[in-house]
Amino acid sequence: MASIPELKERQILDTPLLLFDCELSSGAVHSWSTHAVRFEGREYLARVLRHNVFEMHAGSEEGIDAISKITISLANADSYFSQVERSAGWKGARLTVRFVFFDLKSRAAASEATVVFRGVANPPEEITETVLRLSFINRLSLQRTFLPDVRIQRRCPWTFPTTSEQRQEAVRGGTKGRYSPFFRCGYSAGMAEGVGNLNNGSPYHWCDYTRQSCEQRGMFDRDAAGNDTRRFGGIEFVPPAVAVRSYGERGVHLSTLTENLARYNDFVPLVYGTAWHQPPIVFARNDGNLTRMEVLLGAGEIEGVLKVVVNGIEIPEGRAGAEMTATGWYNVVSLGGRTGGFNLDFADKGGRPLGDPYGSMAYMSVVVPNRISDGRALPRVEALVRGLKLEIFDQDGVYSGYQFTNNPAWIILDLLRRCGWEVGEIDLKSFARTAAHCDELIDVEDLYGSVRQVPRYQCNLVVRKRRSAADLVRGVRNAAGLYLTYGPGGVLELHPEGGFALQHPVKPAGSNSVEPFNGGWPCYEFGDGTSAFSGILRRANGEPALRLWSRANAETANRYSVEFQNEFNEYQQDSLSLVDVDDVLATGQEVSATLHALGIPNVSQAARMIRRQLDKDLRGNLFVEFETSVRGLGLKPGDLITLTYRKEGLVRQPFRILKVAIGANYRTLALTCQKHEDGWYEDRAVAGGEGEGRQPGSEVGLPRPLIGKILDEDGEPQFEVVEKAAGNNDGGVRLTLSVGFVPPAKPEISRAGMPLLSLAPRIERGGGVLTGGQTLYYAVSGADASGAEGPLSFTVRAAIPSGGSNYSVTLRGLSFSRETASFHVYRGNSPSTLYRIASGVARASEFRDTGLPTVLAGPPDENYDHARFYWRLELLPEQAVSSATENTIGSATLAMLANEYAGMTVRITRGKGAGQERPVLSNDAQTLVVAPGWSVVPDGSSRFVVAESSWHFGAAGMTSPVEFEVPNREGATVHISGRATNVHGRECAYELSPLTRWVIGGASGSVGVDNDVPARPVFGLIPTGQGTVELVSVGFSDLANTRNVQAGTLTLHYWNELEAPTLLTLTAGLAESDTVIQLSTPPGWTEG
Missing domain, CATH: 2.30.110 (Pnp Oxidase; Chain A)
Known part of the structure; x- marks a missing residue:
């Protein structure tokens, strides 16, 4: 045959x-x-x-x-x-x-x-x-299929398996895998490896998709066998309002619950690749000091979250055992696996979670202090997310993994699978070949002209608003130059759009070509009969059934624009617009259009796609329509052919098929084709162009925390304190503290641009001294030849694994502007607290931190105007913790009076929970009761002190040092807090600012040093009437031991003037020479 x-x-x-x-x-x-x-x-x-x-x-x-x-x-x-x-x-x-x-x-x-x-x-x-x-x-x-397909609703959106076959498929998804409609519910009681509860020994055959039904079927948390399920996809939990007490508040008030951004019937976003998006906030509740939110990141399992910004302030990732109420924190509760997770911020007294598990949906808990969001209005939350994990296949069509990827081929495959396409209907080999083509590394230039190697095509896409699947697939394909078509056997194929060598490297089946063309082979060669090829039908009058035509000027755009998130510019929203100047000059008008391309990741890919479209629209503005016989069988849109039509000067002119119209029984075909040139598809290098990257906002923000001038024994920056004494007119001494700090540098006019670097640092064990189990944040700034420091880069998070203290962190992908001569590196425990660890480093593409010592200098701060200093006295010296609970702290060595320190402030100075402060509600001999409770409960390694509850203003100044007066109490400890302040008087958070404890050495004047109690004071009393006396002229006959006198106690003795002051009376008057007083005997008295 x-x-x-x-x-x-x-x-x-x-x-x-x-x-x-x-x-x-x-x-x-x-x-x-x-x-x-x-x-x-x-x-x-x-x-x-x-x-x-x-x-x-x-x-x-x-x-x-x-x-x-x-x-x-x-x-x-x-x-x-x-x-x-x-x-x-x-x-x-x-x-x-x-x-x-x-x-x-x-x-x-x-x-x-x-x-x-x-x-x-x-x-x-x-x-x-x-x-x-x-x-x-x-x-x-795909026009009638819409994505995203998961709605935000109270009832679970997952399909419940009602038959035995469906329950078997629900175990692992059957042949459809994760795309099975029963996979996300997963109820499979009675099946091997199944989960869920039975109903009197038989599986449930129905579900009303409520939380109660999910709990009955064992799919809400755990089933009767103890298997973790957590599949419920409904969102119904809203925390109740509770009585809370803010820091420093005397009474209580009801917590504020703000309206949800995630409204019911909205759609759960889909996130592909790496991109910023504003995820919907499910709810937010303020507890008086912190606003706690649950934020819905997207449907399906994602790779993770790189950054979270709330109201313009970057929030660090939560760290176990660390006090982070000053900065806020975020924790990804569930990455979106079908077994979800509970946010334990909302639990009952027994620790059982109250919220929803968000099965098959990724969400995170975000907690911010009142200075960022006080709960009266929903904050703006933005997240930089590494999106969905996708199934990938090798070039034999064999499943090879489930992993994060931003390859457009696998994204298109995922979109198709979400629309119901099955593996048997898709040519996975063609998808794998196309994915390999997209993954090939090419040279591109970043903002500063540095050559970087990136995959040829990528896709970073957030789908939050519902749109047709056809629109999404078309946008992703246009952004990567791909096309879909049917292959042999009717299976769906994906191919890259390119030249002959790329699309048809070997002679296609059915081609009549006898020699290669441009390194490849035409799918078919048509001609007018003047060459070896024909194939064009003729009409009844003998004319060829062929028509050439072009579009009008108004239909051919000569300027294309596209918006995208630029991976070389912190994934910020960027845009590119290219115009064909020659065409504008020739036509005398500019015709603009928007390129329908979704997920473009950088300027290079955007420019390549726009240039290709301009070439196709302008230089490819020649179309041909002709009819052929069954010889055209097998030709598909996207295929490349050649046409010889000497009347119009066309000799083996390449064309790309746009449309194939099939007649009855394939007897005839009508082809519509567009002129093609291989040169339009070359990966031409595109200059990134000089740019400043992120531009600072016009509004004035909060400044960074001040930096101390010296390091303590724990390596923490502290203020440098020097005592100064000056005599008073009364012979006493005024004690002044001179406090030194490092004023942040103001941004300079620098020719150095903002550095670029990769968001993924390399963390290695060995060759360093960084301690494991911590999260560090890095940033880089450039300096020009004059040493002027430029703007700071974005921060990069380095999560160091637990175990060991020999890690190193390497910052990768560093790129600088031409005028950058050197760069500085900063490191800190949060994005807002950074210290310099390297200065004047020569330009390089990488920088390795092996645990470099901290330099007491911070990055330039455009929000800093001046520093304010406050002080308070320490009332109870540092004590070791012998007992602690969520609301108490105590030491066995104490012997306090009952409620002696009520209303004062207890601060943990060292050990676990260091930096936390809480008001004291009450105390007994050894234990202090605090409210609100500790965020991190202290333990035996902790130390605490008790200090005054209020701060006394000391001084303000722009430069170091500042001086202010404190009580001259030798041996007393004073707390010094310095806070950076902007031009509007808004201060950096007190919790982030340094606090230095200083023991007063004391200074003596003419009064000498106190060695004993002071002498008896002298004073005068003036009765002013109405039971009031005035105390005047308090003084001492001798000023010895009076230097530390701060207050005195006046004791008044009195009797009721309406009654005799005593029952005893003299029997006779007293003479000057009497030595014995004779008293009368009161009634009822007896001698002895």
């Missing part, structure tokens, strides 16, 4: 036929054709009267690359098809259309069959006396 490519080139052909196989939902198969034939043991009834001229369109124009719809008129005079409609129904039936050459004389097939269409039936469009008309929609038609 000859092959189709051989037969279609013969001068005399067998009859071309289309064979229609329609499988009903009941499983019955009906077979028809225009002729009654028998093929592969199946009888095909001659029921097809006609079918429409169905067309295949190129996606760049119509959004799809294959036949979208076919309409068939069937002979129905005997109501044969009407009976099927009444009994089983045509709706949902699966149609497969195959082409075959058939020898009608011998009633045998002359060739093998090839699939040309697969589709799903609509209900009958029309039924007449003799005809029933059916239409079938291509599975590739």
Whole structure:
């Protein structure tokens, strides 16, 4: 049996036929054709009267690359098809259309069959006396499928398996895997490896998708066997308002609960690649000091979160055992696996979670202090997310992993699978080959002209608003130059759009070409007969059925623009617009259009796609339409052909097929093609151009914390304190503290631009002294030849694994502007607290931190105006913690009076929970009761002190040092707090600012040093009437031991003037010489 490519080139052909196989939902198969034939043991009834001229369109124009719809008129005079409609129904039936050459004389097939269409039936469009008309929609038609497909709702959105077959599929997804409608619910009680509870020994056969039903079926948290389930996808939990007490507040108030941004019936976002997006806030509640939020990141399992910004302030990732109420924190509770997780910020007294598990959805907990969001309005939360993990396959079509990728080929595959396409309907080998093409590294230039190697095509896309799947697929394809089409056997293929060498490196089956062209092979070569090739049909008058045409100027854009998130500019929203100057000058007008491309990651890819589109629109503005015979069988949109038409000077001119219109039984085809040049698809280097990257906002923000001038024994920066004494007129001494700090540098006019660096540092064990189990943040600034420091780069998070203290961190992908002569590196425990660790480093692409010592200098701070200093006295010296709970702290060495320190402030100075401060509600001899409770409960390694509850203002100044007066109390400890302040008087958070404890040495004047209690004071009393006396002229006859006197106690003795002051009276008056006083005996008294 000859092959189709051989037969279609013969001068005399067998009859071309289309064979229609329609499988009903009941499983019955009906077979028809225009002729009654028998093929592969199946009888095909001659029921097809006609079918429409169905067309295949190129996606760049119509959004799809294959036949979208076919309409068939069937002979129905005997109501044969009407009976099927009444009994089983045509709706949902699966149609497969195959082409075959058939020898009608011998009633045998002359060739093998090839699939040309697969589709799903609509209900009958029309039924007449003799005809029933059916239409079938291509599975590739994605216009009526919308994504995202998961709604935010109270009830669970996942499909519950009701039959045994469905429960078996729910275990692992069956042949559909993660894309099975039952996978995300996963109820599979009674199945091997299944989960869920039984109902009196039998599986549940229904579910009303409420939380209560999910708990009954064991799918909300754990089932009866103890398996973790947490599959519930509804969002119904909203925390109740509770009585809370803010820091320093005397009373209590109800917590504020703000309105949700995640409104019901909105859609859960889809995040592909790495991108910023503003995720919906499920709820936010303020507890008086902190605003706690649950933020919905997206549907499906993601790789992780790189950055979180709340109201313009970057929030660090939460660290276990660290006090972070000053900065806030975020924790990813669930990455989006089908087994979700609970946010334990909301739990009952027994520790059982109260919230929802968010099965198959990624979400995070965000906690920020009142200075960032006080809970009266929802904050603006932005997250830089590494998005969905996707299934990938090798070039043999074998599954090779489930991992994060931003390769457009795998993203398109995921979009198709979400729309219901199954693995058997897709040519996975073609997707793998295209993915490999996209992953090939090419040289591009970043903002500063540095050459970087990146994959040829990437896609970073956030889908938050619902749109058609066709629009999404088309946008991703246009951003990467890809096209979808049917291959042999009717399976879906993905190919890169390019030149002959890329698309057709080997001679395609069915090609009539006899020699290569531009390093590849044409799919077919058509001609006017003046060369070795023909193939163009002629009309009845003998003219070739061929038409050349071009679009008008108004239809051909000469300027294209596109918006994207630039990976070389912190993934910020960027845009690129390119214009063809020659065309503007030639036409005298500029015609602008927006390039429909989604997920472009950098300027290079944006420029390549725009230039390609400009070339195709302007230099490719030549179209040809012609008709051919069955020789065109196998040609598809996107294929490259050549055309020779000497009348118009076309000799082997390459064209790209845009549309194929198929006539009855494939006897004729009408092709619409566009001029093509291989040079349009070259990966030409694109200059990134000089740019400043992120531009500072015009508003004044909060300054960074001040930096101390010296390091203590723990390596923490502290203020440098020097005591100064000056005498008073009364002989006493005034004690002044001179406090030194490092004023942050003001941004200078520097020619050095903002450095660029990778968000993924390399963390290595060995060769360093960095301690494991911590999260560090790095930033880099450049300096020009004069030493002027430029703007700071974005911060990069380095999460060092636990265990060991020999880690090193390498910053990668460093890139600098031309004027940058050297750079500085900063490191800190949070994005807002950074210290310099390296200065004047020569330009390099990498920098390795092995645990470099901290330099007492911070980055330039454009928000800093001056520093304010405050002081308070320490009332109880540092004590070791011997007992602590969430609301108490105590030491066995104390002997405090009851409530002696009520209303004061307790501070943990060292050990676990260091830096926390809480008001004291009450105390007994050894224990202090605090409220609110400790964020990090202290332990035996902790130390604490008790200090005054209020701060005394000391001084303010722009430069170091500042001086202010404190009490001259030798041996007393004073707390000194310095806070950076902006021009509007807004201070940096006190909790982030340094606090230095200083023991006063004391200074003596003429009064000397106190060695004993002071002498008896002298004073005067003046009665002013109405029971009031005035204390005046308090002083000492001797000023010895009076230097530390701060207050005194006045004791008044009195009696009731209306009564005798005593019952004893003199028996006689007293003489000056009397030595004995004679008293009368009061009534009831006896001697002795």
